[in-house]
Amino acid sequence: MIKFDHVTKSYEGGINAVKDVNFTVEKGNIVVLLGPSGCGKTTLLRMVNRLESITKGTINVNGQNSMELNEIDLRKKIGYVIQSNGLFPNMTIEDNVMIVPDLLGWSKKEKRERFYSLMGLIGLNADDYRKRYPNELSGGQQQRIGVARALAADPPVMLMDEPFGALDPIIREKIQDEFLHIQREVKKTILFVSHDIDEAIKMADKIVLMRGGEIMQFDTPSEMLAHPKNDFVSQFFGKDRAIKSLSLHTVKKLQDIIGLVEFDETIQDTKTINVNQDLRNTLSMLMNQEADQVIVTDDNGRQLGAITIDLVQKYLHFEIKGKPSVAQKG
Amino acid sequence: MQEWIRFLEVNSPRILELTIEHTMLVALAIIVALLIGVPLGIYLTTNEYLAGIVLQVASIILTIPSIALFGVMIPLFSLINQGIGYVPAFVALVLYSQLPIIRNTYTAIKNVNPEMRDAAIGVGMKTHQRLLRVEIPNALPVIMAGIRTAVVLNIGIGTIAAYIGAGGLGVLITQGIGRGDNYLIISGSLAVALLALFADGILLMIQKRYTRSNA
Ligand SMILES: Nc1ncnc2c1ncn2[C@@H]1O[C@H](COP(=O)(O)OP(=O)(O)O)[C@@H](O)[C@H]1O
Ligand SMILES: [Mg+2]
Numbered sequence: 001m002i003k004f005d006h007v008t009k010s011y012e013g014g015i016n017a018v019k020d021v022n023f024t025v026e027k028g029n030i031v032v033l034l035g036p037s038g039c040g041k042t043t044l045l046r047m048v049n050r051l052e053s054i055t056k057g058t059i060n061v062n063g064q065n066s067m068e069l070n071e072i073d074l075r076k077k078i079g080y081v082i083q084s085n086g087l088f089p090n091m092t093i094e095d096n097v098m099i100v101p102d103l104l105g106w107s108k109k110e111k112r113e114r115f116y117s118l119m120g121l122i123g124l125n126a127d128d129y130r131k132r133y134p135n136e137l138s139g140g141q142q143q144r145i146g147v148a149r150a151l152a153a154d155p156p157v158m159l160m161d162e163p164f165g166a167l168d169p170i171i172r173e174k175i176q177d178e179f180l181h182i183q184r185e186v187k188k189t190i191l192f193v194s195h196d197i198d199e200a201i202k203m204a205d206k207i208v209l210m211r212g213g214e215i216m217q218f219d220t221p222s223e224m225l226a227h228p229k230n231d232f233v234s235q236f237f238g239k240d241r242a243i244k245s246l247s248l249h250t251v252k253k254l255q256d257i258i259g260l261v262e263f264d265e266t267i268q269d270t271k272t273i274n275v276n277q278d279l280r281n282t283l284s285m286l287m288n289q290e291a292d293q294v295i296v297t298d299d300n301g302r303q304l305g306a307i308t309i310d311l312v313q314k315y316l317h318f319e320i321k322g323k324p325s326v327a328q329k330g
Numbered sequence: 331m332q333e334w335i336r337f338l339e340v341n342s343p344r345i346l347e348l349t350i351e352h353t354m355l356v357a358l359a360i361i362v363a364l365l366i367g368v369p370l371g372i373y374l375t376t377n378e379y380l381a382g383i384v385l386q387v388a389s390i391i392l393t394i395p396s397i398a399l400f401g402v403m404i405p406l407f408s409l410i411n412q413g414i415g416y417v418p419a420f421v422a423l424v425l426y427s428q429l430p431i432i433r434n435t436y437t438a439i440k441n442v443n444p445e446m447r448d449a450a451i452g453v454g455m456k457t458h459q460r461l462l463r464v465e466i467p468n469a470l471p472v473i474m475a476g477i478r479t480a481v482v483l484n485i486g487i488g489t490i491a492a493y494i495g496a497g498g499l500g501v502l503i504t505q506g507i508g509r510g511d512n513y514l515i516i517s518g519s520l521a522v523a524l525l526a527l528f529a530d531g532i533l534l535m536i537q538k539r540y541t542r543s544n545a
Contacts, residue, residue, distance in 0.1 A: 075454035
C-alpha cells in the first residue's frame, strides 16, 4: 500500500510541481498517474522512493512513513522501472536482473535460481540471455529485463515511470498484456506513470488524472470515462471517450446483458472472435473486415453466436452512456 | 644504409637499455599520477567549487615549458639533496600527467547518463557502490583516453629528463647534439616516437578488451 497524505513538492525557484496530493494505492492494485507532460507525474513517483525530497506532507509505504525509513533500505524494497537507459550497459543481463539481490547479499545459488524463475516469468530463455549485454537486445526485450530486475527481490511495491513509453505501438501492447498477466500472478502494489490514455485505461485499477501538480480526478477508468468530474477531465479523454471505454467491456458482458444474434451462414469468410475479447477490439474488427458480423466463440472454439456493429452500439448506449457506472474492469 | 647497420650493431644494446630506463621512468610516473589523479577526479565531481580551481591549476602546469619546469625542480629538490637526477624528473612527469587524467576522469564521471545514475540510486546502491559498479565502468573509455594522452605526453617530455641527469632516451639526443652525431639524434628520436606509438597501441588494446564499446 502507498498512501499520499497532503503531499506537496516545491522546487527551488518556486515551482510547485505537486500540490497537496491525497490518494492511496491499495495493496495489489495498479494506480496510473496520467496527465499532460510537466504535470508532476514523475516528481510524485520519485518522492515515493525518495529520489526527490518531500516538501510537505507524508508518504506511507506499507504503513510506514517513508521519511522514517533508511532510504537505501526503502529503495531495495521498491521495484523501480524507468523508460530507457535503466539497464547498466557494463553488466550482463544476469547481473543486471540480479542487482538488488546482489546488494542484499544473496548467495550465488539463490541468485541463479531466482534469475531462472524470473526469466521464465517474463518469457525469455534464461540460458540464451544470461551472458549477453543490454545493447544486444531489442527495446522490447530490454524493457522486459527492466521489469524482471524490478521484481528480482520480490518487493511488495513497484514504481514504473512510462516503462513502455519508448516502444513502438505493437510491441507496447504486447508487453502491456504480458505485464498484466504477470501482475495477476505477483499482485504487486504498483504506481505507474503514463501519458497515454489507452495505456492508462488498460492498465489501471484506478487512474489519478493530474494537471499542474493537482489531482483533477481519482477514479476507476470506467467511472472517469462515464462521469468526468470537470471540463478538463472530459476534454482530456476527448469526444471518443465512449469508444475508449469499450476496451473495459468484454463480448461476454454484452452477451450477458443484451445477448448475441444468430450468425448468418450465407456470409462467407467471416472472422471469429473470442468471447473474452474486449469490445473495442471487436468493434475495430467489425470495421476492418467491412462485414456485418463476426462470429463469437468460447475458449473451446464453440460458436456462441454473432456480434454486429448495431449490437455494440446498442450496448454502448444502454450500458455506458445510459446507466451510471456499471462498468467494471474485465 | 651500410652506416646505419654498423651504427645499430654497435649501439643497439645501449638503445635498448635506455628505452627500458625511459619506459620505467614514465611508467612509474604514470602509476603515481593515476593514484593521485583518478581519485581526485572522482572526488571533484562532488565538489564543483574545488573542481574549478584544481582543473585551472592543472591546466597552468601543463602550459609551463618542460625545460622551465625541470629547471624549477632542481633548486627545489636541492633542498633535500635530490636536485639532479631521477627524483625531480619523476615529479615533473607526475605533474604534467595530472591534467589529462584528472580532467578526463572528472568529465567522464560527470557525463555518465543521468538516467543510468538514477537507476543505480533507485535500486538502492550506496554512493561507493554506484561509483564502483556503474559510474566508473561506464566512464572507463574516457578515463583511458586521458591516461593514453598522459602516457604519450610523458614519453615525449621524458626526453628532457636527460638534461637533468635522469637518463632515458633523451641521453641519445643530448649526446648526439653535443657531438654533432646525427645517427644518435635520429635513433633517439625514432625510438621515442616508436615507444609512444607502441604504448598507445597497447593501452588501446587493454581498453578495448576491458570496456564495452557502447558504454
Ligand atoms: N529538478 C527540477 N528542478 C526544477 N523544476 C523541476 C525539476 N524537475 C521537474 N521540474 C518541474 O516540475 C514540473 C513537473 O515535472 P515532472 O514531474 O517531470 O512532470 P511529468 O513527469 O508529469 O512530465 C515541471 O514543470 C518541471 O519543469
Ligand atoms: Mg515524466
